[in-house]
Amino acid sequence: MPFLNGTSACSSDFPLLRTGRRVSNENGETALRAAQRRTCELCKFREGCLGHPLPDERQIATPLITYRRRVNKGEVLYRSGAKCEAVYKVRAGFFKTMMFSEDGVGQITGFQMPGDLLGIDCIGCGKSRCDAIALSQSEVCAIPCGNLLRSSRDSEALQAHVLSSLCDQIGSNHGVMLLLGNRSAEERVVAFVINLSERFLALGSPWSEFQLWMTRAEIGNFLGLKLETVSRIFSKLDEQGLIAVRGRHIQIRQFDALRKLIGGADYHADERRSRGRASLRSPLVDSKIESPDHEPYAALRLAKRIIEHAAAMGDDISTPSQASV
Amino acid sequence: MPFLNGTSACSSDFPLLRTGRRVSNENGETALRAAQRRTCELCKFREGCLGHPLPDERQIATPLITYRRRVNKGEVLYRSGAKCEAVYKVRAGFFKTMMFSEDGVGQITGFQMPGDLLGIDCIGCGKSRCDAIALSQSEVCAIPCGNLLRSSRDSEALQAHVLSSLCDQIGSNHGVMLLLGNRSAEERVVAFVINLSERFLALGSPWSEFQLWMTRAEIGNFLGLKLETVSRIFSKLDEQGLIAVRGRHIQIRQFDALRKLIGGADYHADERRSRGRASLRSPLVDSKIESPDHEPYAALRLAKRIIEHAAAMGDDISTPSQASV
DNA sequence: CGGAGTTTTGAGACTGGTCAAAGCATGTGG
DNA sequence: CCACATGCTTTGACCAGTCTCAAAACTCCG
Numbered sequence: 186m187p188f189l190n191g192t193s194a195c196s197s198d199f200p201l202l203r204t205g206r207r208v209s210n211e212n213g214e215t216a217l218r219a220a221q222r223r224t225c226e227l228c229k230f231r232e233g234c235l236g237h238p239l240p241d242e243r244q245i246a247t248p249l250i251t252y253r254r255r256v257n258k259g260e261v262l263y264r265s266g267a268k269c270e271a272v273y274k275v276r277a278g279f280f281k282t283m284m285f286s287e288d289g290v291g292q293i294t295g296f297q298m299p300g301d302l303l304g305i306d307c308i309g310c311g312k313s314r315c316d317a318i319a320l321s322q323s324e325v326c327a328i329p330c331g332n333l334l335r336s337s338r339d340s341e342a343l344q345a346h347v348l349s350s351l352c353d354q355i356g357s358n359h360g361v362m363l364l365l366g367n368r369s370a371e372e373r374v375v376a377f378v379i380n381l382s383e384r385f386l387a388l389g390s391p392w393s394e395f396q397l398w399m400t401r402a403e404i405g406n407f408l409g410l411k412l413e414t415v416s417r418i419f420s421k422l423d424e425q426g427l428i429a430v431r432g433r434h435i436q437i438r439q440f441d442a443l444r445k446l447i448g449g450a451d452y453h454a455d456e457r458r459s460r461g462r463a464s465l466r467s468p469l470v471d472s473k474i475e476s477p478d479h480e481p482y483a484a485l486r487l488a489k490r491i492i493e494h495a496a497a498m499g500d501d502i503s504t505p506s507q508a509s510v
Numbered sequence: 511m512p513f514l515n516g517t518s519a520c521s522s523d524f525p526l527l528r529t530g531r532r533v534s535n536e537n538g539e540t541a542l543r544a545a546q547r548r549t550c551e552l553c554k555f556r557e558g559c560l561g562h563p564l565p566d567e568r569q570i571a572t573p574l575i576t577y578r579r580r581v582n583k584g585e586v587l588y589r590s591g592a593k594c595e596a597v598y599k600v601r602a603g604f605f606k607t608m609m610f611s612e613d614g615v616g617q618i619t620g621f622q623m624p625g626d627l628l629g630i631d632c633i634g635c636g637k638s639r640c641d642a643i644a645l646s647q648s649e650v651c652a653i654p655c656g657n658l659l660r661s662s663r664d665s666e667a668l669q670a671h672v673l674s675s676l677c678d679q680i681g682s683n684h685g686v687m688l689l690l691g692n693r694s695a696e697e698r699v700v701a702f703v704i705n706l707s708e709r710f711l712a713l714g715s716p717w718s719e720f721q722l723w724m725t726r727a728e729i730g731n732f733l734g735l736k737l738e739t740v741s742r743i744f745s746k747l748d749e750q751g752l753i754a755v756r757g758r759h760i761q762i763r764q765f766d767a768l769r770k771l772i773g774g775a776d777y778h779a780d781e782r783r784s785r786g787r788a789s790l791r792s793p794l795v796d797s798k799i800e801s802p803d804h805e806p807y808a809a810l811r812l813a814k815r816i817i818e819h820a821a822a823m824g825d826d827i828s829t830p831s832q833a834s835v
Numbered sequence: 836c837g838g839a840g841t842t843t844t845g846a847g848a849c850t851g852g853t854c855a856a857a858g859c860a861t862g863t864g865g
Numbered sequence: 866c867c868a869c870a871t872g873c874t875t876t877g878a879c880c881a882g883t884c885t886c887a888a889a890a891c892t893c894c895g
Contacts, residue, residue: 837894839893840893841893842892843889845888846885846887847884848883848886849883850882851880851881851883852879853879853880854877855877856875859874860871860873862869863868863870864867865866
């Protein structure tokens with residue numbers, strides 16, 4: 186059951202409600218939960234999904250995921266200032282989160298892809314502080330905050346999961362701060378591309394060749410650069426043969442050379458006292474990928490597990506397709 | 511009972527252990543808890559302290575704060591990569607937290623002052639990702655992670671408190687990202703000074719005149735600037751009469767003019783759709799300060815509460831003193 | 836085919852970085 | 866109490882990297 190792939194994107198089946206809102210009557214709830222269980226079992230992000238009851242815990246009473254929602258390109262999933270109602274697991278498509286200063290200056294705080302959590306950063310404050318905007322036709326599973334908070338008081342594992350998501354986000358933010366504060370434009374762009382590549386790999390998608398689903402301006406905004414600078418650097422890297430750029434299509438040609446360009450630009454300090462070992466943990470988002478440095482992409486171990494799992498589930502890994510973006 | 515003020519700093523009383531380690535035998539524990547309760551009752555950060563049982567909750571079984579610890583200037587409270595054992599409430603003194611990339615580039619991720627939490631950002635991951643280093647003679651209360659996690663499963667209010675601390679940190683980080691990505695050197699430095707000022711105000715310390723407890727290099731590192739740039743901007747602001755700078759002593763002369771320099775450089779989007787109202791919420795750290803814009807420092811309301819409280823407790827608010835730094 | 840939005844590329848301006856040297860404050864030892 | 870060393874800060878001169886403005890090319894979509 187491919188999701189959001191090519192032409193089937195707009196006609197794919199929706200086991201959960203089409204309304205995008207919670208079903209409240211008892212009958213509906215039963216059908217919903219059955220459908221949900223069925224769908225979650227097939228879901229490629231089941232493992233490690235907040236919405237999925239954890240193996241070592243007794244079944245959580247409340248179903249965490251109450252509905253799915255399709256979000257069209259450009260549509261706002263939630264807006265800053267709005268009451269924080271739910272946390273969202275991205276099931277398909279791509280998002281950006283963006284904050285605004287009072288004078289209207291916007292800063293993209295992150296890009297989310299399938300498997301990523303959206304809105305976990307406002308579970309502790311009543312209101313969202315970011316807009317979350319779909320960059321492509323997308324789909325999310327919603328986990329209402331109330332459910333999540335209640336259940337994570339019952340389940341130690343779920344509590345740990347929530348906290349770990351929050352901490353990962355903080356770690357990732359610190360990484361971006363290091364990037365913005367200490368790295369040149371070129372290093373930032375390269376780190377960005379490598380990060381995307383690693384995240385695609387972890388998803389089981391092609392990692393050496395992919396589509397950017399955001400504009401140069403959005404990349405620039407995220408990296409603290411102007412769009413022209415981003416464009417120039419892409420062109421330069423292309424000339425040098427490190428990557429091939431055709432519009433939003435990126436192909437990585439010399440991964441090691443790219444890594445060398447950012448030197449040790451890995452923002453995780455965990456191993457910094459043992460300088461010998463290189464870590465490939467994602468620079469922009471801590472994706473929990475560890476690797477020895479003899480295999481350039483040793484996030485492979487994790488990725489393999491994910492791919493095998495997805496395959497076993499008969500699930501296709503969704504790839505961003507420019508056509509549908 | 512002044513803390514860390516002038517000459518009394520090194521001789522002040524220590525109700526909890528001098529060893530800085532937990533007392534484990536039953537007798538010690540009892541004495542410890544009694545001392546702790548006594549001291550917490552006098553503590554000016556009691557309100558809103560993670561370590562303090564919350565009013566609307568049944569008494570939490572385990573005492574959250576198990577020990578106090580004095581940290582000398584330059585001493586490391588915890589190191590990145592180390593097992594995350596506790597969260598720390600800064601009771602006196604000042605800290606910086608710093609992360610390192612693999613190639614040794616360091617990025618200061620924040621400065622902490624009395625009342626701030628340290629290490630909450632790694633409660634979800636086993637290991638710290640930052641070094642926490644005292645910038646002055648300091649003192650912290652330690653809340654072991656185990657206690658905190660257990661208790662915050664029992665107490666909804668404590669759970670909310672922990673999550674809110676984490677989210678505040680994320681919000682603050684996003685603010686810094688906006689600062690680094692979108693603001694000029696001058697705007698960054700001004701935002702930094704205003705932020706410090708507001709935090710001193712919230713502490714009940716003089717807000718228009720204070721000591722910087724960090725070097726120009728540290729400010730620059732945090733703001734993504736070189737120390738020379740920071741110095742030049744301080745000099746320029748001094749010439750313009752907006753602030754008076756004598757080494758690490760800062761006096762704010764024209765607060766409104768400073769605010770104007772950073773325009774609406776407030777990173778919180780909450781109110782951005784109602785542009786009329788200016789928000790003084792701290793740009794670098796979300797200190798929960800709200801204010802109408804007719805009083806330049808309307809964080810005053812909160813501050814007053816804090817000061818009154820401290821006064822009622824007979825507690826002196828510690829002020830950073832360059833001599834002791 | 837035309838139009839909107841995005842991307843590329845160029846030329847020139849300017850911010851902030853680099854390097855260097857002098858000034859200052861603090862602390863130590865004679 | 867002074868001389869000296871150390872570390873921090875200030876200031877200047879110069880330069881590089883990035884931004885700004887502008888125009889043309891390209892892509893996608895109706």
